[in-house]
Amino acid sequence: MSAALLQAKNVEAFYGQTCVLKGISFEVAEAGITTILGANGAGKTTTLRAISGLVRTAGEISFAGQRIDGLATEKIAALGIAHVPDGRGTLVNLTVQENLRVGAYLQRDTQQIELDFERIYGYFPRLRERKQQQAGTLSGGEQQMLAIARALMQRPRLLMLDEPSFGLAPLIIREIFRIMRLINEKEGVSILLIEQNVALALDLANHAYLLETGSTLMSGTAKSLREDEQVRRSYLGF
Amino acid sequence: MYNLMQQIVSGIAMGGIYACLGLALVMIYQSTNHINFAQGEMAMFSTYIAFMCLKLGLPYWAAALITLGFGFVGGFLIERLILRPLKDAPEMSVIVVFIGLLVGINSLAGWFFGHQLESFPSPFPNRAPFDTTLISGHELGCIVVVLLVMSVLFAFLRFTRLGLAMRASAENPISSRLAGIPVSMMLSLGWGLSALIGSVAGLMVAPVVFLDPNMMGGVLIYAFAGALLGGIDSPWGAVAGGLIVGLVENLAGAYLVGTELKLSVALVVIVSVLLIRPSGLFGRKLVARV
Numbered sequence: 001m002s003a004a005l006l007q008a009k010n011v012e013a014f015y016g017q018t019c020v021l022k023g024i025s026f027e028v029a030e031a032g033i034t035t036i037l038g039a040n041g042a043g044k045t046t047t048l049r050a051i052s053g054l055v056r057t058a059g060e061i062s063f064a065g066q067r068i069d070g071l072a073t074e075k076i077a078a079l080g081i082a083h084v085p086d087g088r089g090t091l092v093n094l095t096v097q098e099n100l101r102v103g104a105y106l107q108r109d110t111q112q113i114e115l116d117f118e119r120i121y122g123y124f125p126r127l128r129e130r131k132q133q134q135a136g137t138l139s140g141g142e143q144q145m146l147a148i149a150r151a152l153m154q155r156p157r158l159l160m161l162d163e164p165s166f167g168l169a170p171l172i173i174r175e176i177f178r179i180m181r182l183i184n185e186k187e188g189v190s191i192l193l194i195e196q197n198v199a200l201a202l203d204l205a206n207h208a209y210l211l212e213t214g215s216t217l218m219s220g221t222a223k224s225l226r227e228d229e230q231v232r233r234s235y236l237g238f
Numbered sequence: 239m240y241n242l243m244q245q246i247v248s249g250i251a252m253g254g255i256y257a258c259l260g261l262a263l264v265m266i267y268q269s270t271n272h273i274n275f276a277q278g279e280m281a282m283f284s285t286y287i288a289f290m291c292l293k294l295g296l297p298y299w300a301a302a303l304i305t306l307g308f309g310f311v312g313g314f315l316i317e318r319l320i321l322r323p324l325k326d327a328p329e330m331s332v333i334v335v336f337i338g339l340l341v342g343i344n345s346l347a348g349w350f351f352g353h354q355l356e357s358f359p360s361p362f363p364n365r366a367p368f369d370t371t372l373i374s375g376h377e378l379g380c381i382v383v384v385l386l387v388m389s390v391l392f393a394f395l396r397f398t399r400l401g402l403a404m405r406a407s408a409e410n411p412i413s414s415r416l417a418g419i420p421v422s423m424m425l426s427l428g429w430g431l432s433a434l435i436g437s438v439a440g441l442m443v444a445p446v447v448f449l450d451p452n453m454m455g456g457v458l459i460y461a462f463a464g465a466l467l468g469g470i471d472s473p474w475g476a477v478a479g480g481l482i483v484g485l486v487e488n489l490a491g492a493y494l495v496g497t498e499l500k501l502s503v504a505l506v507v508i509v510s511v512l513l514i515r516p517s518g519l520f521g522r523k524l525v526a527r528v
Contacts, residue, residue, distance in 0.1 A: 052416060077418035089413035091406055102406045106418040154417060
């Protein structure tokens with residue numbers, strides 16, 4: 001197996017004094033899709049926050065061979081990690097287009113930025129129709145698309161998504177997952193996906209980790225987890 | 239009738255100054271949710287820098303430029319050195335620090351520059367063009383300067399990459415950091431910019447009220463009333479509110495309550511806005527779907 005793009009070793013994370021992640025290890029392969037599953041409170045969101053440097057951590061996180069734990073969030077983003085946060089993080093007072101420009105903040109090449117706009121409106125035609133609209137007035141599904149689009153404007157090597165299916169209609173979820181697969185296949189962007197919808201996530205991912213109250217319970221290929229008796233009974237419901 | 243017109247025009251000129259300072263208040267409020275009570279004193283101190291430069295014999299525009307630079311750096315440093323360490327402090331601590339800044343800067347100015355009233359020159363000719371007596375040269379100059387400052391500021395915020403980054407940082411610091419924007423730098427820049435705009439207000443008001451360490455006390459209250467009337471989170475609102483307050487203050491001073499009670503007009507405005515329409519005239523009642 002080739003060297004992993006993202007590697008976490010014994011990562012702990014703290015909110016104040018409370019230890020939320022109790023030493024988890026995982027990796028994301030170059031151009032792979034990895035998913036982290038688990039119930040509420042298992043530490044999924046915290047895992048992404050730990051990678052982005054939004055919480056205090058201990059342990060070792062490296063990205064493309066470089067240690068990133070302890071770096072400032074904006075420095076981590078500049079290395080090529082785009083984080084679509086829980087709640088979508090929409091800049092509600094800005095227009096759709098301005099939201100995307102925020103995503104392109106680190107890009108200097110204006111011509112390239114224009115091409116990126118086209119590329120992204122290609123994935124999300126709905127955003128093109130609404131580019132002058134105040135982002136706070138978009139529907140939940142559109143805001144999720146906007147969040148992913150904003151992240152893509154960063155031209156990331158690793159795209160991290162925190163429950164992109166949250167609160168959305170099945171039809172829109174299917175569309176968003178289709179686009180994520182497309183991004184991974186066409187552009188070779190690695191994806192780290194957090195999901196509560198276990199069936200959906202295991203369908204998309206090729207590798208999976210199962211968290212329970214801050215520890216890794218199980219890991220393996222998506223296929224092996226899907227066939228695991230315990231996962232089936234507790235998370236898939238059949 | 240002519241008198242009334244004169245009062246209206248000079249009300250607009252003063253209103254422009256309030257709008258400037260109000261804009262400075264709003265800029266900081268938008269990114270920190272705090273009202274910077276020391277905004278007026280910061281502007282006053284900068285104006286003293288201009289005064290010293292003029293005393294040293296520098297031409298007015300050079301002195302003004304140095305003053306704006308001083309304002310910017312001063313605001314930047316106050317954020318970095320005094321407010322940054324209070325990032326996670328409770329609301330009350332921040333308010334107390336603002337009051338401390340107000341009193342501290344005021345006393346420093348008194349210590350360095352003395353408490354006597356100093357006359358401060360206007361860069362504009364005494365008489366307005368076309369020999370009109372409707373408006374004085376300084377009033378006209380004030381209006382032009384304020385319009386210019388605002389256009390430049392709005393263009394900067396709307397059309398530049400840095401301006402967008404500052405707006406984004408004020409609105410959603412986490413999303414902005416995740417997009418690679420150095421939010422804490424943007425906050426310091428915002429403070430610098432807002433102090434710079436305050437300095438403009440200081441330079442424009444000093445020829446009218448005379449320069450002394452307490453010069454901005456009343457102006458800050460009017461500016462605050464204006465910002466509140468317009469909606470404390472709306473830059474356009476601060477401008478409109480400042481103009482309205484300037485107008486009302488001047489007319490009420492001339493025809494209703496007399497100059498001694500003028501300041502109470504601002505207080506009436508503040509209390510009525512808070513009672514009747516807390517979000518102000520143009521404050522955003524934001525539509526947000528979840």
